[in-house]
Amino acid sequence: MSFPPFHMTASNMNTDNLSHHLAGTGLRSTPQREIVYSVLTSKRDHPTADELFARVKQQMPNISLATVYNCLETLVQCNLVRQVNVERGAMRYCPNLHPHAHFFNETTGETIDVEIPAEVLAQVSSVLPKHFKAKSVEILFRGVVDNQNTPTSL
Template sequence: MQKLTNIKSQLKEAGLKATHQRLVIMNAVKEMSDHPSAEKVFSSIKANNPSISLGTVYKTLETLVNNGLLAKVATREGQMRYDPRLDNHGHIYLTNTKELVDYYDEELDTLIIDFFKRKRVNNLKIKNISVRINGEKLDSNKEVLIK
């Protein structure tokens, strides 16, 4: 698997030991691509890795976030979810299905970046700016799409 080798070097670069647990957990978040919670990650890896504990999943996710390999997203359901995308993108949060969908539009990104470039920002070092769209999914069997 090329993916795992890739993750391995990401970990190394961050100065983290490339443990089996970290590889498996990082890989799971990337594979799942629906911004899973720690519990979701835990269940998804349980079958093939029954010895990895829930505590390790929590700690590892936190470590990955602290080292910039994952992003952490808070939802109003009260548990944290993890996002493998690190670029400046937005989210659509579907209040009825609790799905969290990535949203990115180049034009919007440019629009917003340009806007803030024109502004004077005092006493703040901006790390990221993102757009959050909250809404209801109409047909739960179809995908949500903005284009």
């Protein structure tokens, strides 16, 4: 089970990171892939392909939805992006590669990242019989947020 480090937050680093990850896989670094990656990582939320398409079009108006899907597939393959599936309907994409859980706010429909200590993750993974070789674990909470003075993310 491996959890690559979260991308650098300086947006100019994203391209390097992308090229690096694409290198040696036979995959090319293209303007579309760069922009999709950069737009996704520039905001820490969980957009659908369609939402991302809308954001990306602001910078590259002629990009097609099919390309956004293709780029996302590539990024997922390279482990630069995670897919998260909190609801039926559209797949969502998560640029945060730190080990973390998700909390689906049933009131707002938003999904936010929740830090999860390495030892808790280890505990969770330890429940598996030895011959089960997990490559990843996903932890998803569903519930509501008590709104006293609540940060919307952490």
